[in-house]
Amino acid sequence: MTTQARTLNVGVVGLGLAAASVTSATVGMPHVNLVAGADINPRALQVFKEKYGAKTYASIEALCDDPDIDTVWIATPNTCHCPHVILAAERGKHVIVEKPMAISLAEAESMIEAAERHGVQLLCGGSRSSSAVVRTMREVVGSGTLGRLRAMTTWSATDWMLRPRRPDELDISQGGGVVYRQAPHQVDSVRLLAGGKVSSVRGVTGQWMAPRHTAPGFFSALLECANGAIATLVYSAYGYFMASELFEPGASGPDAPGLQGRIEARRHITAGTRDEVATKEQRTLEAQRTGPAATAPRGARFLSDLGLLVVSCEHGDMRQSPAGIYIYSDAGTTEVPLTETRGAYAPELDELYDALVYGKPVLHSGRWGLATLEVCLAIMQSATAHRDIAMQHQVAVPSGV
Numbered sequence: 001m002t003t004q005a006r007t008l009n010v011g012v013v014g015l016g017l018a019a020a021s022v023t024s025a026t027v028g029m030p031h032v033n034l035v036a037g038a039d040i041n042p043r044a045l046q047v048f049k050e051k052y053g054a055k056t057y058a059s060i061e062a063l064c065d066d067p068d069i070d071t072v073w074i075a076t077p078n079t080c081h082c083p084h085v086i087l088a089a090e091r092g093k094h095v096i097v098e099k100p101m102a103i104s105l106a107e108a109e110s111m112i113e114a115a116e117r118h119g120v121q122l123l124c125g126g127s128r129s130s131s132a133v134v135r136t137m138r139e140v141v142g143s144g145t146l147g148r149l150r151a152m153t154t155w156s157a158t159d160w161m162l163r164p165r166r167p168d169e170l171d172i173s174q175g176g177g178v179v180y181r182q183a184p185h186q187v188d189s190v191r192l193l194a195g196g197k198v199s200s201v202r203g204v205t206g207q208w209m210a211p212r213h214t215a216p217g218f219f220s221a222l223l224e225c226a227n228g229a230i231a232t233l234v235y236s237a238y239g240y241f242m243a244s245e246l247f248e249p250g251a252s253g254p255d256a257p258g259l260q261g262r263i264e265a266r267r268h269i270t271a272g273t274r275d276e277v278a279t280k281e282q283r284t285l286e287a288q289r290t291g292p293a294a295t296a297p298r299g300a301r302f303l304s305d306l307g308l309l310v311v312s313c314e315h316g317d318m319r320q321s322p323a324g325i326y327i328y329s330d331a332g333t334t335e336v337p338l339t340e341t342r343g344a345y346a347p348e349l350d351e352l353y354d355a356l357v358y359g360k361p362v363l364h365s366g367r368w369g370l371a372t373l374e375v376c377l378a379i380m381q382s383a384t385a386h387r388d389i390a391m392q393h394q395v396a397v398p399s400g401v
């Protein structure tokens with residue numbers, strides 16, 4: 001794509017749950033054209049074609065050979081990210097890859113190297129650092145009105161471990177479990193707020209659901225940032241207490257929405273009576289048919305993957321509010337409403353578009369993604385080694401972002 005072009009012509013590879021949000025985000029973005037989707041599952045291709053009337057391909061190779069496509073969004077399983085990004089870069093496509101960027105630093109390095117060699121942009125997308133909540137909090141921190149940033153706390157409690165899963169999603173050697181899959185949301189967000197660089201990580205992980213003991217469903221981590229701020233991250237994915245309860249009046253108690261479904265899911269997982277692959281596919285096809293609204297968490301500004309985010313500065317705190325964010329200070333409590341109604345994924349497409357068309361700097365670059373992956377890997381490494389892990393690949397938020 002040249003800098004004169006005014007449309008991103010996008011192909012999406014891996015038409016699953018994540019892709020359902022990507023493809024629906026492209027609708028209503030006049031500068032983004034959804035050209036095609038690729039998947040190895042013919043049923044996913046059929047649903048995609050019925051919904052969007054776009055081209056379909058049975059392989060990433062075929063999609064990347066389409067000259068009408070200049071940008072490829074990779075939403076395949078984690079083990080595919082590295083080969084798929086390299087393949088797309090070799091064919092001259094700009095790439096946005098889902099979190100986690102890769103499952104090892106060596107993979108991430110080879111992806112960055114491929115993008116550089118072929119002169120294409122590589123964006124590491126899909127994390128909640130692109131959300132209006134985090135971006136607005138960053139503006140407040142940057143304005144200095146609350147004094148220096150001192151601490152950040154993210155606390156998420158979801159049912160991630162109860163959802164139907166393919167075996168690779170619960171195999172840590174294939175990028176499974178909540179540290180690989182969910183920590184990037186929290187890590188990316190606190191890195192953005194703290195200027196980008198983490199200096200050391202102490203982490204613990206937990207895996208206490210007997211049939212799903214192959215990958216962590218819990219983690220907690222303490223991050224020391226290069227600017228002196230600290231971040232405490234907690235994620236629990238066993239679906240008893242759901243953090244969304246705190247944001248939805250009436251969401252707790254015996255009739256809480258989703259409660260019976262979670263109890264059922266736990267029973268089936270324990271008894272081994274749910275066909276995981278078939279149920280996952282059913283859920284995926286449904287999400288592609290109906291769009292992300294059906295599966296999105298309720299609560300105006302609550303992002304379940306990120307959880308409750310509390311940002312503490314010298315002279316005040318911030319957290320999500322029903323309409324935006326609350327700012328607590330000696331001036332009282334004010335609510336800053338957020339008017340952006342677009343969901344996740346649109347910001348990444350804009351970020352790539354602005355880089356290609358206006359030459360703006362990219363935040364979620366390959367190097368940024370590698371630094372986030374380094375922190376996620378360190379959480380797991382620290383949990384085994386029982387010590388702090390020093391970071392070596394951190395990058396600052398580029399100026400102008």
Ligand SMILES: NC(=O)c1ccc[n+]([C@@H]2O[C@H](COP(=O)([O-])OP(=O)(O)OC[C@H]3O[C@@H](n4cnc5c(N)ncnc54)[C@H](O)[C@@H]3O)[C@@H](O)[C@H]2O)c1
Binds near residue numbers: 125127305
């Ligand atoms: N950003 C987010 O909020 C978010 C949410 C969910 C998943 N994800 C990420 O998206 C990725 C996919 O997760 P998911 O939950 O959507 O999984 P999914 O199983 O729903 O979708 C993956 C799709 O990829 C297809 N696929 C597998 N191998 C392929 C190949 N070689 N070529 C083409 N297609 C292939 C599968 O058939 C499936 O349709 C993961 O990396 C995950 O971490 C991100």
